[in-house]
Amino acid sequence: MAVYTHVSAEMMARFLDAYDTGELISFKGIAEGVENSNFLVETRGGSDGHRFILTLYEKRVDPADLPFFMALLDHLADRGCRVPRAIADRQGVQIKDLAGRRACLIEFLEGISLSTPSPAQALAAGTALAQLHKAVADFAGSRPNSMGLSAWYDLAERCAGQWQQIDPALERIVTNELDFLQAHWPGDLPQSVIHADLFPDNVLMLGDEVSGLIDFYFSCTDARAYDLAITHSAWCFDGDGRNFDAGLSAALLKGYRDRLQLTAAEQAALPILARGAALRFTLSRAYDWINTPSDALVTRKDPMAFARRLMFYADRANADLFA
Amino acid sequence: MAVYTHVSAEMMARFLDAYDTGELISFKGIAEGVENSNFLVETRGGSDGHRFILTLYEKRVDPADLPFFMALLDHLADRGCRVPRAIADRQGVQIKDLAGRRACLIEFLEGISLSTPSPAQALAAGTALAQLHKAVADFAGSRPNSMGLSAWYDLAERCAGQWQQIDPALERIVTNELDFLQAHWPGDLPQSVIHADLFPDNVLMLGDEVSGLIDFYFSCTDARAYDLAITHSAWCFDGDGRNFDAGLSAALLKGYRDRLQLTAAEQAALPILARGAALRFTLSRAYDWINTPSDALVTRKDPMAFARRLMFYADRANADLFA
Numbered sequence: 001m002a003v004y005t006h007v008s009a010e011m012m013a014r015f016l017d018a019y020d021t022g023e024l025i026s027f028k029g030i031a032e033g034v035e036n037s038n039f040l041v042e043t044r045g046g047s048d049g050h051r052f053i054l055t056l057y058e059k060r061v062d063p064a065d066l067p068f069f070m071a072l073l074d075h076l077a078d079r080g081c082r083v084p085r086a087i088a089d090r091q092g093v094q095i096k097d098l099a100g101r102r103a104c105l106i107e108f109l110e111g112i113s114l115s116t117p118s119p120a121q122a123l124a125a126g127t128a129l130a131q132l133h134k135a136v137a138d139f140a141g142s143r144p145n146s147m148g149l150s151a152w153y154d155l156a157e158r159c160a161g162q163w164q165q166i167d168p169a170l171e172r173i174v175t176n177e178l179d180f181l182q183a184h185w186p187g188d189l190p191q192s193v194i195h196a197d198l199f200p201d202n203v204l205m206l207g208d209e210v211s212g213l214i215d216f217y218f219s220c221t222d223a224r225a226y227d228l229a230i231t232h233s234a235w236c237f238d239g240d241g242r243n244f245d246a247g248l249s250a251a252l253l254k255g256y257r258d259r260l261q262l263t264a265a266e267q268a269a270l271p272i273l274a275r276g277a278a279l280r281f282t283l284s285r286a287y288d289w290i291n292t293p294s295d296a297l298v299t300r301k302d303p304m305a306f307a308r309r310l311m312f313y314a315d316r317a318n319a320d321l322f323a
Numbered sequence: 324m325a326v327y328t329h330v331s332a333e334m335m336a337r338f339l340d341a342y343d344t345g346e347l348i349s350f351k352g353i354a355e356g357v358e359n360s361n362f363l364v365e366t367r368g369g370s371d372g373h374r375f376i377l378t379l380y381e382k383r384v385d386p387a388d389l390p391f392f393m394a395l396l397d398h399l400a401d402r403g404c405r406v407p408r409a410i411a412d413r414q415g416v417q418i419k420d421l422a423g424r425r426a427c428l429i430e431f432l433e434g435i436s437l438s439t440p441s442p443a444q445a446l447a448a449g450t451a452l453a454q455l456h457k458a459v460a461d462f463a464g465s466r467p468n469s470m471g472l473s474a475w476y477d478l479a480e481r482c483a484g485q486w487q488q489i490d491p492a493l494e495r496i497v498t499n500e501l502d503f504l505q506a507h508w509p510g511d512l513p514q515s516v517i518h519a520d521l522f523p524d525n526v527l528m529l530g531d532e533v534s535g536l537i538d539f540y541f542s543c544t545d546a547r548a549y550d551l552a553i554t555h556s557a558w559c560f561d562g563d564g565r566n567f568d569a570g571l572s573a574a575l576l577k578g579y580r581d582r583l584q585l586t587a588a589e590q591a592a593l594p595i596l597a598r599g600a601a602l603r604f605t606l607s608r609a610y611d612w613i614n615t616p617s618d619a620l621v622t623r624k625d626p627m628a629f630a631r632r633l634m635f636y637a638d639r640a641n642a643d644l645f646a
Contacts, residue, residue: 003354006622009435025433025529028363029354031326040351040363042433110348110365112332206348299329 003029005037005056005099012041012054015098018089019105022046035060036217037101040108048087051108056101061217063102066095068143069216070104072136072193079135082128082204082212084109111204111211115239119251120208122235126255128210129198129231133224133260136193145196145220147280149185152178155283162290167304170286177279177310185276186223186269194227195219199234225266228256229273232322233281233309241308244318253322270322271313278310326352328360328379328422335364335377338421341412342428345369358383359540360424363431371410374431379424384540386425389418391466392539393427395459395516402458405451405527405535407432434527434534438562442574443531445558449578451533452521452554456547456583459516468519468543470603472508475501478606485613490627493609500602500633508599509546509592517550518542522557548589551579552596555645556604556632564631567641576645593645594636601633 013024022045030053032038037056044050057063070086077085084107086094096103114121145151156174163171195202197218204212236249256262262270285303292300312318336347345368353376355361360379367373380386393409400408407430409417419426437444468474479497486494518525520541527535559572579585585593608626615623635641 008438010438013435023530024435027435028351030363031352031354040353112336112347112350115331115333207346 003031003037003039004035004058005101007037007039007054007056007099011099012039015054015096015103016041016043016105018091018093018096019087020046020048020090021052021087021105022048022050041105049107052087053084053106053108054098054103055106056098056103058101061102063095065143065217066102066104068141069219070094071141072139072216072219073106075139075141076132076135076213081132081135082109082210083216084212084214109204109212109214111206113201113203114205115200117200117205117235117248118208119247121205122248123251123255124205124208124210125198125200125203125231125235126228126252126257127259128203128213128255129195129228130256130259132195132213133192133227139193141193142221143193143219145222147196147218147220147284148222149181149276152181152279152283155287159283159286159290163286166286166289167307170282170303170307173307173310174279174283174286177275177314180314181272181276181279184272186265186272189223189225189266189269190263191221192224193219194222194224194230196222196227196230198227198231223266223269223273224260225262225269226273226276228253228262229270230277230280231256232270232274233277233306233313237305237309237312239305240302241305241312244312249321267322271319274313274322275310278306278313282306282310326354326360326362327358327381328424330360330362330377330379330422334422335362338377338419338426339364339366339428341414341416341419342410343369343371343413344375344410344428345371345373364428372430375410376407376429376431377421377426378429379421379426381424384425386418388466388540389425389427391464392542393417394464395462395539395542396429398462398464399455399458399536404455404458405432405533406539407535407537432527432535432537434529436524436526437528438523440523440528440558440571441531442570444528445571446574446578447528447531447533448521448523448526448554448558449551449575449580450582451526451536451578452518452550453579453582455518455536456515456550462516464516465544466516466542468545470519470541470543470607471545472504472599475504475602475606478610482606482609482613486609489609489612490630493605493626493630496630496633497602497606497609500598500637503637504595504599504602507595509588509595512546512548512589512592513586514544515547516542517545517547517553519545519550519553521550521554546589546592546596547583548585548592549596549599551576551585552593553600553603555593555597556600556629556636560628560632560635562628563625564628564635567635572644590645594642597636597645598633601629601636605629605633 022043026042039054041052087105202215345366349365362377364375410428525538
């Protein structure tokens with residue numbers, strides 16, 4: 001949530017010379033997204049819209065993945081999904097270079113990211129996720145999930161010996177859960193490209209309507225129902241993971257299932273997939289926690305907020321959660 | 324250049340309920356200004372415009388000074404200066420509270436801040452500064468300069484024993500200059516409210532026109548010619564202070580003097596005032612340098628970039644600089 005790379009207004013104006021976007025009239029670094037530098041760009045007099053997000057890709061996004069992400073956004077937008085398109089320059093190029101980084105000029109979408117969504121908003125998010133899954137049915141691109149089960153083992157290894165600085169119980173929770181998921185992870189569910197990070201942060205809303213799905217930089221090919229499970233873990237608890245909200249859960253699931261029916265195997269797998277989703281964010285947060293200086297300006301996200309969700313999903317008392 | 328205080332979209336929407344600004348449709352933290360938290364706010368359906376900057380005042384701005392700053396902006400805007408007004412809520416209140424901070428909703432102005440302005444742009448900045456000085460002639464408010472000569476002694480004392488970590492020559496430069504300025508600082512120049520921080524960062528431009536003067540949080544009552552000297556030190560050198568640009572200097576001075584004639588005493592004082600301006604930023608940067616961890620995400624500004632300007636202004640070979 002910071003601007004990592006300095007871009008002067010003069011550099012930006014020169015960058016825009018290659019586009020049909022008109023004259024630069026405003027340019028602000030914004031605190032948005034994770035580990036990319038983002039700028040809100042406004043122009044006038046162009047034929048290609050007048051407001052944009054410029055993203056410079058920092059270390060976490062592999063430049064080789066950018067063509068996949070941009071093709072996905074184009075495909076989704078063509079099918080009526082509310083996602084921002086990357087703007088092409090006059091030569092048709094979407095992925096460019098600026099300030100030593102790969103850079104894309106992306107449509108600006110109105111809407112606000114909610115911290116405490118309502119059931120009506122969770123329902124709309126579930127619907128939007130199902131629409132996304134339907135819209136990618138004929139999308140040719142694919143990308144392996146770099147944050148799947150084998151990556152969890154890798155992350156756990158890289159945290160070895162340092163769990164204590166987060167929570168004394170965490171090492172045991174993670175080790176037991178990896179064993180459990182390794183043994184029970186479903187292998188034969190319907191797959192497609194999924195968003196894989198649909199937190200409320202990444203859903204722009206106007207009132208109770210979704211106005212944009214953003215931040216596709218974890219999107220990959222994996223089980224569709226796993227995407228629903230990730231979204232469930234992200235939307236249906238309070239920030240520190242202590243309180244589950246049954247109303248949000250019912251609304252999110254209804255929004256999705258009304259639009260896209262789950263197979264019996266998907267339905268049966270949801271409790272396991274949700275445990276995997278909660279473990280995935282527990283582990284990535286734990287890794288970031290251990291590797292972020294405590295006095296850095298970036299706020300560290302608490303891994304225990306997802307470890308608590310994991311405990312909740314693993315609790316037999318909640319076996320009917322997804323029914 | 325960061326967002327220090329978290330404000331959720333829901334908090335912002337509730338905050339806006341008190342205003343005639345309509346419904347919140349976009350809300351982004353922006354990396355702008357020094358040591359305040361700023362957000363770009365967009366609304367629709369209101370009668371009071373649709374784009375705003377929300378500023379939360381962090382530690383460096385004294386809340387007791389806010390009424391002065393807001394009255395100044397109103398006064399300047401009423402007289403046709405391009406400055407952002409603070410928006411009043413339906414009760415007429417401009418200075419509010421949000422997230423435990425004093426907060427103001429301020430007009431958004433188009434324009435970009437240049438890193439390497441041209442002479443035509445420096446001329447426009449000089450003109451805008453003179454217009455500001457003319458417009459405050461009948462402004463009743465006043466505020467002591469908290470960054471004047473006595474504050475420089477205080478800053479120097481607080482850096483005592485730590486100059487070495489910046490540059491071995493700096494302690495001697497500062498000590499000698501304080502002696503010199505104490506002996507020669509002019510006491511009888513025309514005073515008014517001045518901006519006191521008119522760096523290119525704080526001047527929004529559209530092409531060669533000034534579209535906004537912003538960031539008045541150092542504005543105070545002091546010699547008008549000192550404001551011109553500050554602006555000169557900020558505009559007429561490259562970033563590290565090694566290269567003076569005579570073209571920018573001539574243009575800035577012409578822009579100002581064509582609009583507002585300097586008295587003989589002001590003209591004669593400019594070389595001293597410029598040394599004071601360069602020392603003021605050397606000292607504030609030195610203090611920040613010493614008190615900012617080197618691994619903080621905030622970029623530390625190099626005090627030597629202004630110590631070099633100071634040496635330039637103090638060099639007898641440049642005695643005719645302001646002629």
